[in-house]
Amino acid sequence: MTRTTGQWREWHHPEHPPGHHPGGRSSRLSIEPFCRGFSYKMIKRYWLAKEMVADKSSHEEWTWLPQGGSRLPQGWGLPQGGSRLPQGRTRTRRNPLFRSLALVGRMAAAGLLALALLSSPQPAAAQTGAASPPLRLEVEGKEVAVDPPPFIDAGRTLVPIRFAAEALGAQVGWHPEQQQVVVGFPGRQVVLTIGRNQARVGDAEVTLDVPPRIVAGRTFVPVRFVAEGLGATVEWDADTYTVRLWRQPSQVRRVTLNRAVGAAEIRVELSAPLLSHRLETRPDDPTGLVLSLYPAVPATALPEVPESDPLLAGLRFEPDGRGLRLVVDRRRGGPYRLEPDPDGLGLTLKLFYQVTGVEVSQDGWVPVVTIRTDGPVAYQTLTLAQPHRLVIDLPGVTPAPGLPAEVPGVPTLGLQRVRTGEPLPQVTRVVLDLAGPRPPVITPTADGLVVRLPPHLTDLRWEALQGRTRLTLLLTGPAAATAELLPDGRHLRVRIPQAVAAVPQVPQPGPGMAATRITLSQSGSPPGLDVVLEVPYYQGHRLLSGPGEGQVVLELEGSPVYGRRIWVDPGHGGHDPGALGPSGSQEKQVNLAVALRLRELLTQAGAQVQVTRQDDRFVELRARIQGANAAQADIFVSIHANSAGSPQAAGIETYYWDNHPESARLAQAIHRHLIEELGLRDRGVKKNDYLVLREARMPAVLVELGFISNPEEERLLTDPSFQQRAAIAIQKGIFDYFQQE
Structure with missing residues (x-):
């Protein structure tokens, strides 16, 4: 099998492609003419053949002469015009490349004198004269051992890509399907294709003078193109035949200080991966740390460290030749760890707390x-x-x-x-x-x-007592509590500062208790526990526990009127003003004012209250009591103001009738509280068969709150505060009546 390259003519074994040998190295029979001065026929007859047979232990060089001898080994192609092998052959072990062999004896007999230089297996141009020294490769001032060695082709120096790239800190990738080599760092890549002059640097297409090739199982590329594509500087020393590569320093683009959980993090962000980094303690101060970066230059300012920082005293850069040192001054020693990013574009120094x-x-x-x-x-x-x-x-x-x-x-x-x-x-x-x-x-x-370690609410208990409801909150530690009625009048809040709810299930109050619902919530800073009771009526509360106890005890006053149907009848109205006072005040206005206040108090206590009229209108007497009977009211209370011909008449009277056995007891309860609350003359509880009393089917009373004909009592009856006190007194009497049932 034959191919021609320049002045070379090569023969290869049919089973092995060029550059391949079963032992792993190149196997090639190279035929070179002795010199340019011989005729074609002479050249055709006199050849120097060299076969390099490589194994793990030696190089063997075989030389055949063109006259006589045996044939070439089976399977190898004969040189054009060549003849049988000579009977004698020369074998040399461990011959270096570029060895010269002078064949003088046999050629003198033929009248010819030739001098031949054996060529190396690299595809360099044929050399004449003295051999050049081997090429050397240095990266960052250090020689890199390269096997096979670099060579020059068409004025370009080719080197094995892996040696040069890895020495520069770059990564090398090989894609056998496309016969492509990818070299670079994150964000910077050079792509070359074997045997092609087109390459790519980033997104740009570039034409090469010399294409990449595979020699002796290694991929050789133009060193200047690849190095400069990776941002390196290339120098050529003709005296020592040395190629020197210098990486462009990586820029320290950003340095940040972050107070992360568990450690303070000093983050260093780079423009390109470093060739080396090292973290060590300062010789003069073991608490200080020095992070050496090579090659690197600063391109940012360092963050300021507050004077109050408990861990760091400061950060600073120090130049170190082509490198850079980041000095970390700590206030004291402690564990630390350096974590490089997988892509090489960052380092994180963690200073553990x-x-x-x-x-x-x-x-x-x-x-x-x-x-x-x-x-x-x-x-x-x-x-x-x-x-x-x-x-x-x-x-x-x-x-x-x-x-x-x-x-x-x-x-x-x-x-x-x-x-x-x-x-x-x-x-x-x-x-x-x-x-x-x-x-x-x-x-x-x-x-x-x-x-x-706040007190935790672990349990709560409800108790229904005579006219009261008790709530006990059990805690894991001492606490202090406060209780207040919220502005809506329907919720009572118990607050335990800094307490925490730990009750798996909150028991709700039972039937007939002064609260209908309870909720727990955390609020405030630091958080406290709010225990909120929903009360359909509110009659009062008190805390029975003191500060520092392991429980909170709250009692709610019960409402005996909860759910009771109560009919309140303000007398007169409309065209019927009732009695008139000396200053012209009208009884109907006093009656309505007290009745509406009483309705509000009883409703707040949970009663179902209805009034005969809510404004200034006339209602027939019979219609009043018929409404109460139809509503099946539990009690009937009619409100009036008295009058007499004498302005000296004064005091309070309360009337009932024998329509119901409980009417007298209701009248006594209400009359007693009116006298206690208002302080007017007691004119007693009396019987009278007023229509609204006589025909009532429930306990019924009629109250005379004072004499509007008396100037002093007229002034009181028209005073809103007196009207409120009168309503409260009637409410208390109604409470007593139902509590004594």
Whole structure:
């Protein structure tokens, strides 16, 4: 099999393609004419044949002469015009490349004298005269051992791509289907195709003087093109036959300082991967760190470190030849780790935090443990019993030198002891010994953790007492509570500062209690527990427990009128003004004002209240009582003001009739509270068969709140505050009546 390249003519074994040998190296029979001065026939007859047979231990060189001898090995093509092999042959072991062989004896007999130089297996141009020294490759001032060595073709230096690229810190990829080599860094790539002069640098197409090729199993590429495509500088030293490559320094584009969870992170962002980096402590200060970057130059300012920073004292750049040093001054030593990015475009130096102190304090009735660190930390907790303990682990955090193993200032409020330690490397443990179960509330901060042991609501109980409802809240620790009626008048809130709800299921109040629903919620900062009771009526409350107790006891006054149907009848109205006062005031206005106030009080207490009239209108007497009977009211109360011919007549009267056995008791209860509340003359409880009393089917009363004909009592009856007091007195009398049923 024959092919011609320049002045070369080569023969190859049919089973092995050019450049291939079963042993892994090139196997080629190269035929070179002795010299240009011989005729074609002479050249055809005299050849120097050289076969390089490579194995793991030696190079063997075989030389055949053109006269006589045996044939070439079976399967090898004969040179054009060649003859049989000579009977004698020369064999030389471990011959270097570019060895000269002078064949004088046999050629003198033929009248010819020739001098031939054996060529190397690289496809370089034929050389005449003295051999050139071997090419050398240096990267960043250090010689790189290259096998096979570089060579020059058409004035261009070709080198094995992998040696040069990896020495420059670049990555090399091979795509056998496309016969393509991809060389570069993230964001910068050079793509070359074997045997083609077209290449690509990034997105740009470029034409090469010399195409890449495969020699001795290695891919050779033009070194200047690839190096400059990767941003490197190429130098040629003709005296030493040396190619020198210098990487363009990577730019430090950005340096940031981040207070991450568990460690302070110094982030270095680069324009291109480095050839090398190294992190070490400063010889003169073991707390300081030096990050050496090569080759690199600064292209950004360093972030300022606050004077209050507990971990860092400062950052600064120091030049180091073609390299750069980032000096990290720390206030104290501690663990650290350098994490390079997979793409080589960044480095992250992590300075792990330390626990610098543990303190115990008290916030009201809540013990507080403050764990101080250099920055924010993650944590894990474990609750143990027998004895009760809370274990807090801080992974990646170490105790600072001098951290006490036991914290002073305890016991306090159920906190018996606080201990610290390092059970595992780079794990700080804080153990709280407790008097009982105390679930913690842990709040991460910018410089550690705040552990609060607030009282937890673990249970609540309802009790229905005579006219009262009692609610008991059971806590895991001492607490203080407040209770208030909300502005809507329908909700009562009990607030326990810093307490936490831990009730799996909230029991609701039962039938007949002063509350119909209860809800729990957390609010405030620090959060407290709000216990909100929904009350259909509100008659009053009181806290029976004091500050510092492990429970909160609340009692609600009950409402005996809850669900009761009560009919309130303001007398007169419309064209019927009722009695008139000396100043012209009208009874109908006083009656309506007191009736509406009474309706509001009874409704707030849960009663179902109806009034005969809600404004100034006339209603027949019979229609009044018929409405109450139709509504099946439980009681009937008619409100009036008295009048007499004498202005000295004064006092309060209350009337009933024998229409119902309970009418007298209702009249007595209401009359007693009117006298107590209003302080007017007691004219007694009396019987009278008024129509509204006589025909009522329920206990019924009629009250005379005073004499509007009396100037002094007229002034009181028209006073809104007196009207409110009168309504309250009637309400209390109604309450007493139903409570005594």
